[in-house]
Amino acid sequence: MLRSALLTLCLAAMLPGAVPTFSHDVAPILYKHCASCHHSNDIAPMSLMTYQEAKPWAAAIKEAVATRKMPPWKADPHVGKWSNDPSLSAAQVATVKAWVDGGKPEGNPKDMPKMPVFQEGWHAGKPDAVFNITEVKIDGPAGSDEYRQITVPTNFTEDRWVISAELRPGNRKVVHHAHVFVVDPPDPNAVAKPKSAPVHDPVKEFAAWTKVKSDNLLVVRPEAPVINDGCAVDDNAVFPGTVKSDLGSLLSSYLPGREPDVYPEGTARLVKAGSKLNFSIHYARSGKPETDITSVGLIFAKEPPRTIARRIDLSNHMFMIPAGATEHEVTECHTFQKDMLITSLTPHMHLRGKSMKMELTYPDGHTSTVLYVPEYNFNWQITYRTADPVYLPKGTRLKITAKFDNSKNNPTNPDPTRNIRWGEASESEMMDGWIEYIDAKSTAAPSTGAAAPHQ
Ligand code: HEC
Structure with missing residues (x-):
């Protein structure tokens, strides 16, 4: 009472x-x-x-x-x-x-308030253009994976500015995750590189440490060198140890719990006339014959953007997480070479990911944590979009610290008895920080030729 x-x-x-x-x-x-x-x-x-x-x-x-x-x-x-x-x-x-x-x-x-109306299947709004893959048939034993690469032409006759890109799985029962990349048309003004110059190709050098497994997915070989502390090697070295990839060409991803790729107000991604879209789809077989038509929906800017939306992905590819480790630390650092404004941050790990912290050290020495995810969850691949862009003067260093739980206490751990290296399959691991940004000083409308490389 x-x-x-x-x-x-x-x-x-x-x-x-x-x-x-x-x-x-x-x-x-x-x-x-x-x-x-x-x-x-x-x-x-x-x-x-x-x-x-x-x-x-x-x-x-x-x-x-x-x-x-x-x-x-x-x-x-x-x-x-x-x-x-x-x-x-x-x-x-x-x-x-x-x-x-x-x-x-x-x-x-x-x-009762007015009931919100949802565009059937589209979260970011009705697209101006939708590109579908041709139907894929997925058959075979349940639990095994299949990886497909499918290229679709845009048939764009002029350059387009994209303000939102949304990957929509055709069949949620089998599409585990997917990415879509823009493949630029060949550049008619490209100058052939002189053959005699020494070629440093980090992608090839990294590939030497990987092997392709039976499911067609890449994994780092057990005998590859181990670098858990990526910050101890040269920040801007591309290899060995760590990879900074200019994934400027990645347009959108469909991952568990991830929202569509919507670029900040006033910014847009450039998709040039004649570009193709390359879908990279990870299928998880259901045990029954299934079909899938995955698509991407694009919304175009009504007017040219004030600035280009850019992206850099920082990864450590050379870590090794010992079997049974409860809190294994892996780091990666990068010093930015230009003034920029961060618009979003996305931690990416797989099933053993436990936490991720992103910290900045400014050129004047002061430090600040920009993102901390204390309880990472593979099922919620969330992009954290900054309320106000975070300004990084040239010379600012970003440190990413990831912790992994490879013990039997981790309920999502597929196998606590194995040492784990980097790999594309969900049972392997990744350690990435995806960073979207704009150039700090580019307030004038960019010309389409201004898609300069990163950093
Ligand atoms: C981004 C998508 C998303 C949003 C937003 C969301 N949910 Fe959920 N919710 C899910 C999914 C997916 C599941 C099932 C998987 C899970 O439990 O994690 C779920 C599960 C649940 C469950 C079952 C939990 C359980 O313990 O079994 C409840 C209750 C729930 N949501 C309530 C809410 C409420 C209330 C809100 C808003 C305050 C909300 N959700 C917002 C996606 C969402």
């Missing part, structure tokens, strides 16, 4: 009037923070769009928001400010809790 009287008192103090209702108080929260995944035929297992749909899930909803399991967001709230942070405020969590504890009242259906 006393307890419930107290509870009522508390509620009355917190929300003068009454227990919050679904229609008036809870639905607006669900529509804004949950509905993008929790509507029919999307990635979440259930729709939470109506009172009838949400009510049976009330206890689970309360638990999920109180523990901050939902909406999924892994960045330490004390580090950085993010434009795409979907987290509920403490007041919103309290409202959901009070609604559930107060008996889940529906309230007046007339108070």
Whole structure:
């Protein structure tokens, strides 16, 4: 008696009037923070769009928001400010809790907010152009993987500026993840390199340490040199040890829990006339014959962007995670060679990834952490988009520290008995920081020829 009287008192103090209702108080929260995944035929297992749909899930909803399991967001709230942070405020969590504890009242259906409308399957909005692969047939034993590379022409007769690229799996049962790259048309002005010049080709040199497994995926050989502390080798060395790849050509990725690639306001990616799109799709066989038509939807800029959206991927490819290690540290560093503004950061590891930290050391010596993901989760490959671009003067050094749990205590660990090297398969590991940025000084509209190389 006393307890419930107290509870009522508390509620009355917190929300003068009454227990919050679904229609008036809870639905607006669900529509804004949950509905993008929790509507029919999307990635979440259930729709939470109506009172009838949400009510049976009330206890689970309360638990999920109180523990901050939902909406999924892994960045330490004390580090950085993010434009795409979907987290509920403490007041919103309290409202959901009070609604559930107060008996889940529906309230007046007339108070319901306008139901959000979702473009069937497209999260970033209706695309201006959609490119499909030709149908792929996937057959064979369940649990085994297959990797396919498929090239599709754009038939663009003029250069296009892309402000959003969204990869959509045709068959979610078999598409585990996918990337789409832009293949530029041959450059008619390219000057052939003199044959006598010594050629340093980091891709080839790295390839010498890898082998192709039976599933067609690359993995670093066990006998390759081990460099866990990528920061101990030259920051800007391309090889050995670490790889900085100018993945300027990667347009969009579909990964567990990843949102579409939408470039910051005023920026866009250039796709030149005559370009092709190269789809790289990782299929996980279901055990039944399946077909897939994966596609990418592009939205074009209405006017030329103020600046070009760029990207650099920093990776350590030469680490070795010992069998059973609970917290194995791998680092990678890079010193930037121009003034730039960071617009997003994406940690990328596989099933043994435990945490990732990204720290900056400025030329004047002061340091700052830009992103910390204390509990990395492979199923939520989240891109953290900076609320305001983070300015890096030339000479700023970025240090990425990853920790891996290769022990049996890690419930997602496919095999705690093996030493793990870099590899493309999910059972191998990766250690990447994907960084999107713009040049700090390029405020004038870029000409299409201005797609200069990185750094
Ligand atoms: C980015 C997509 C996404 C968003 C946004 C999202 N969810 Fe989910 N939710 C999922 C997926 C996928 C699952 C199933 C996998 C899992 O449990 O991780 C899930 C599972 C759940 C579950 C079941 C949890 C359990 O323990 O089984 C609840 C309850 C839930 N979500 C509530 C919410 C609420 C409430 C919000 C908003 C405050 C929300 N979700 C936002 C994708 C999302």
